[in-house]
Amino acid sequence: MPMSSRLVPVARLSDLRESRARRVVVEDHEIVLWNIGGRVFATTNVCSHQHVAALHEGILEGLTISCPMHGWTYSLETGIAVRGDGRIRVYTVTVTGNDVFVEIPETTS
Ligand code: FES
Numbered sequence: 001m002p003m004s005s006r007l008v009p010v011a012r013l014s015d016l017r018e019s020r021a022r023r024v025v026v027e028d029h030e031i032v033l034w035n036i037g038g039r040v041f042a043t044t045n046v047c048s049h050q051h052v053a054a055l056h057e058g059i060l061e062g063l064t065i066s067c068p069m070h071g072w073t074y075s076l077e078t079g080i081a082v083r084g085d086g087r088i089r090v091y092t093v094t095v096t097g098n099d100v101f102v103e104i105p106e107t108t109s
Contacts, residue, residue: 007094007101014098016040021056026104031091032056033100034076036063041076042091042102048072049084 010024016035023045024031030045032055045053047067055074059066064082066073072084079090092103 004106005103006106008104009099010042010102011100012098013040013095013100016100019060021058023056024102026102029091029104031102032065033093033102034060034065036060036076040093040095040100042093043074043076043079044089044091046088048074048081048086048088055088 008026010026011022011033016022016033018035022033024033030053031042032045034041043055043065045055047055047069049067049070049072052069054068055065057068063076064073065076073082074080074088075082079087081087094101
């Protein structure tokens with residue numbers, strides 16, 4: 001079965017400060033937007049270690065985010081852990097003009 005998705009507007013690009021987290025909630029998705037050098041990334045806020053919603057308070061280093069709880073660190077591009085284990089969810093971002101959209105998968109079967 002093909003998985004469908006839709007683009008949901010989540011922020012204005014001009015409101016995203018460089019290297020700062022912006023937490024947004026879209027339905028049951030808790031998402032953090034990251035503006036790194038003008039590129040926008042979107043990850044879940046929930047760490048894959050103990051499922052704590054804390055990544056928005058984590059430490060950015062390059063294109064990685066470290067969880068403030070125990071330091072598991074994830075790629076913002078792929079979500080794959082570079083320290084710790086597993087991966088976090090990442091969302092596809094589309095920027096059109098000043099509008100930032102995140103691709104949200106449909107959950108209906
Ligand atoms: S909850 Fe994130 S590293 Fe432990």
